[in-house]
Amino acid sequence: MKLPLDFYLRRNVVTIAKQLLGKGLFTKIDGQITGGMIVETEAYSYKEKGCHAHNGMTKRNEIMFADGGVAYVYLCYGIHHLFNVVTNNKDIPHAILVRALEPLKGIEGMLLRTNKEKLDFSLTKGPGNVSKALGIQTKHTGISLLSKELYIADDGTNYTNKQIVASPRIGVDYAGKDAELKYRFYIKGNLYVSGKSK
DNA sequence: CGACCGATCGTCT
DNA sequence: GACGATCGGTCGA
Numbered sequence: 747m748k749l750p751l752d753f754y755l756r757r758n759v760v761t762i763a764k765q766l767l768g769k770g771l772f773t774k775i776d777g778q779i780t781g782g783m784i785v786e787t788e789a790y791s792y793k794e795k796g797c798h799a800h801n802g803m804t805k806r807n808e809i810m811f812a813d814g815g816v817a818y819v820y821l822c823y824g825i826h827h828l829f830n831v832v833t834n835n836k837d838i839p840h841a842i843l844v845r846a847l848e849p850l851k852g853i854e855g856m857l858l859r860t861n862k863e864k865l866d867f868s869l870t871k872g873p874g875n876v877s878k879a880l881g882i883q884t885k886h887t888g889i890s891l892l893s894k895e896l897y898i899a900d901d902g903t904n905y906t907n908k909q910i911v912a913s914p915r916i917g918v919d920y921a922g923k924d925a926e927l928k929y930r931f932y933i934k935g936n937l938y939v940s941g942k943s944k
Numbered sequence: 945c946g947a948c949c950g951a952t953c954g955t956c957t
Numbered sequence: 958g959a960c961g962a963t964c965g966g967t968c969g970a
Contacts, residue, residue: 788962796962806955824952826963843962874963884954917962 748892749900754814754833759840762833763789764910764931768903771829771847773880773896780852780859780880782870783903786845786932786939788915790830792838796921796929799839809888810839817896819877819887826874829882831891831898845873845916845930847880848938856880872940909934916941 749769756762764787772781790797798807798820809818810832818830818841830841847870849856856869856879870879877883882896891898912928919925932939 790962798962804956820962821952821954823961823963824954828962830962841962845962868965872963915962920961 747900749898751815751892754831754891755835756814757834757838759789759791759833759842760929762831763787763842763929764907765904766831766842766844766898767905767910767931767933770850770899770901771844771876771880771897772851772899773882774894775881778852778855780855782847782850782938784844784846784898785848785936786930788843788845788931789929790841790843792840794921794924794927796915796918796924796927797839797841799841803839807839810841811837812888814840815891817882817886817889817891819882819884821884822874827877827883828873829877829880829886843873844876846871846932846936846938846940847876848936849879867937871938905933 766784766787769784771784772779792799799810803811813836814833816832818832819827822828830843832841834840849870860878870876889896911932911934913930915930
């Protein structure tokens with residue numbers, strides 16, 4: 747079952763970021779489904795400096811100002827396509843960066859996209875790797891998360907606060923004080939969470 | 945291990 | 958013209 751639109755339209759981006767843990771993120775490209783379970787997310791709100799939309803709308807972040815339930819994909823460092831979930835209602839730019847998955851489906855296809863020989867933790871660990879493995883690119887910006895090509899599924903898995911770790915976000919030093927916000931969430935002990943042993 | 949570095953380009957100032 | 962919501966490799970201790 748795909749997550750319903752209502753899921754994304756709620757106000758509290760932190761709540762949604764936590765609830766996305768355990769959900770399935772999949773793409774269907776050229777008839778092949780690839781994807782896995784979300785194990786790590788980061789919340790971004792226009793109210794804090796870490797967020798691309800903090801200083802208002804630009805060409806790049808325009809889609810964050812749309813109603814939730816769509817994808818925001820942008821190019822980072824000229825190399826990596828980073829995938830975000832847009833949440834909240836029109837004109838209230840919130841987004842959730844998906845930082846890591848546990849591979850579930852189409853592993854062969856994901857290995858091909860990433861030029862890997864066999865499955866290891868690096869396949870879908872880290873936001874750049876997630877997008878590469880699933881074939882997500884900036885052209886997918888604006889696509890509905892209930893679409894056929896790109897969607898988030900709910901198999902009923904929910905994690906409790908006890909199983910979720912909150913920590914500061916990665917790579918947002920430029921946000922000053924807001925870099926300290928514990929807006930990064932991951933499933934405790936999951937081996938695909940970024941930043942641990944390779 | 946940790947620190948550093950190169951790749952690579954669209955976006956914003 | 959500078960700089961990333963990154964990654965993987967290399968180098969030195």
